[in-house]
Amino acid sequence: MQLNDMLAYKVAMLSSDLSDSLATVYKSYGLTMPEWRVLATLGNATSLTSKYIAVATRLDKVKTSRALQQLASKQLIVRETNENDKRAINISLSAEGVRTYNALTPLVTKWQTDRLENITDDEYHIFLKVINSLSQQK
Known part of the structure; x- marks a missing residue:
């Protein structure tokens, strides 16, 4: 298995990318x-x-x-x-x-809406279900 195929790696990269993107919103408030x-x-x-x-x-x-x-x-x-x-x-x-x-709340809401603009509501709910399933496996 290649690193790019590993679930934990993919999730870590996604988390990092999303966190970096969201930071542009709250950093303007000095946070x-x-x-x-x-x-x-x-x-x-x-x-x-x-x-x-x-x-x-x-x-x-x-x-x-x-x-x-x-x-x-x-x-x-x-x-x-x-x-x-x-x-x-x-x-x-x-x-x-x-x-x-x-x-900040409406700015973060807009940031999230922008991230999800190419994802249908059904796809987003499936994504959340998968995340929740993975989080519960300890």
């Missing part, structure tokens, strides 16, 4: 890939812990911590001590973070 992943994860949540964010974004603890520090320095997130567990920190988007997320 890195880890920062974008955290911002997007927080965009649909009230508040989350850094542990949850790390799992949801598939970023290691160090990258998650760095992204959170950078987002805090850009005043895009707010950290608050959990009232029930004083050791835990709840993280949420600040007002500026919400504005940034809301500004």
